[in-house]
Amino acid sequence: MWAAVCAALTIGVSGLAHAADKTTLVVMIRGLDNPYHADYAAGAKALGKALDLPVDVLSSEGNSQKQFSDLKAEIAKTGGNMVVNVDPNEGPDVVPIAKMLESAGVYWVSWWNKPDDIKVEDYPHWVAHISFDAVGQGYFNAKELFKTFKTPNQGTIIAIQGMLSNNAAIDRFKGLQKALKEYPNVKLVQWEAADWDTNKSYEITKQLLSAHPDVDGVWSANDNMALGSIAALKEVGKSGQVKVSGTDGIPDAFDAIKEGTMSSTAYDDARYQAQLGLSMALAAKSGKLDVKATPHKYRAFLIPGAQVTPQNVDQIKAGVGTMPTYDLKNFYARWVAEIK
Known part of the structure; x- marks a missing residue:
């Protein structure tokens, strides 16, 4: 059969x-x-x-x-x-x-x-x-983010979660947790859910940055929310100094990687x-x-x-334009x- x-x-x-x-x-x-x-x-x-x-x-x-x-x-x-x-x-x-x-x-x-x-x-x-493979995506993007710290693989991060009952959000966060176990010198100091929303992520990131002004990176469960975090970092003069990771591979994320404000994404x-x-x-x-x-x-x-990084973003972007x-x-x- x-x-x-x-x-x-x-x-x-x-x-x-x-x-x-x-x-x-x-x-x-x-x-x-x-x-x-x-x-x-x-x-x-x-x-x-x-x-x-x-x-x-x-x-x-x-x-x-x-x-x-x-x-x-x-x-x-x-x-x-x-x-x-x-x-x-x-x-x-x-x-x-x-x-x-x-x-x-x-x-x-x-x-x-x-x-x-x-x-x-x-x-x-x-x-x-x-x-x-959402677990793999969260894990990959976390590791790429850790590389961008002033002292690579050593520092603190905040995390922006998606919808808490959404499987992709749950599994990407599992990937982050997997990476944190492998890199004990990286600490997650606080996380909040922004429900995939750019504006909500912007507001939450501002609040988290106020509580934790010296973080070394922002892990985000998707690109839309990553863009909100980038806007919040720009407002406090840290855009590019503190990088953000994402997932989905939207056009604005490719641009952010090229500009140096995002560390990586995963194109779905x-x-x-x-x-x-x-x-x-x-x-x-x-x-x-x-x-x-x-x-x-x-x-x-x-x-x-x-997997999209500064090394291959131009190639990936060219391939998804049509x-x-x-x-x-x-x-x-x-x-x-x-x-x-």
């Missing part, structure tokens, strides 16, 4: 379009104000154009209830003739989303957020749960995320991908992001590890 599934993965996007005639491609994201999430929409629209399929973007604006009501309305609008690629607002949101989509018979793929005790296999239309290609998830869901809907026969390691898995043409024939081409 699995050999047949693998053979089916060689289909091209034109075959998917024919099999899922006028199925609506739906992406559920947090908000278009974040360039990373805006790339979800851009990737979906590019795929929709290639397949001649309609695309709807549902933006929760960080409100889980809006996320649920928008999804319910979309199911009614399309009559369930849709596939979904969703970045749930928070981990606990996965179960209500799953129940709605299962009731409607809609195939879907999730990213980032999923409670550990919720199993993909328990929902027949849940094709896969995929994530970037949300355009690929959208196209991969939607293509997998379309293949399942058309019968080209047998979800039930797919092994667990391909139902819940990690893919890599790109919409790539992705290889969507092998859904597992970037598979790194199983999520158990």
Whole structure:
């Protein structure tokens, strides 16, 4: 059976379009104000154009209830003739989303957020749960930040967390904690959650800098918040002297790395995320991908992001300036590890 599934993965996007005639491609994201999430929409629209399929973007604006009501309305609008690629607002949101989509018979793929005790296999239309290696990202960016201290790998930091019930935020912070254990001469003196918000991060960083004016670095769980921290550091005359780390790889983060205010980031290609998830869901809907026969390691898995430092930022930035043409024939081409 699995050999047949693998053979089916060689289909091209034109075959998917024919099999899922006028199925609506739906992406559920947090908000278009974040360039990373805006790339979800851009990737979906590019795929929709290639397949001649309609695309709807549902933006929760960080409100889980809006996320649920928008999804319910979309199911009614399309009559369930849709596939979904969703970045749930928070981990606990996965179960209500799953129940709605299962009731409607809609195939879907999730990213980032999923409670550990919720199993993909328990929902027949849940094709896969995929994530970037968030622990590895938090760990990498912490180590890069530590290198920038006046005395490398020796000093103090403050940390700006994301949404506390968000899996990416939780795992990136685990990566920071892993790095702190390996570098005992670096101390985390205080951390606060800024919920992925630039303005909130700016205000929190100002408060933390007032309490800890001599910190050597600021670890941030994403680039949007890192930019808020950079603005706060600039206000007290320490921009560039005290560097900030991030994750996501938004354009402003690349510029900040080039300017010397950020130490590093990790580029997560949300355009690929959208196209991969939607293509997998379309293949399942058309019968080209047998979800039930797919092994667990391909139902819940990690893919890599790109580590961005001052040494390679120009190369990475040049590569993300235009919409790539992705290889969507092998859904597992970037598979790194199983999520158990």
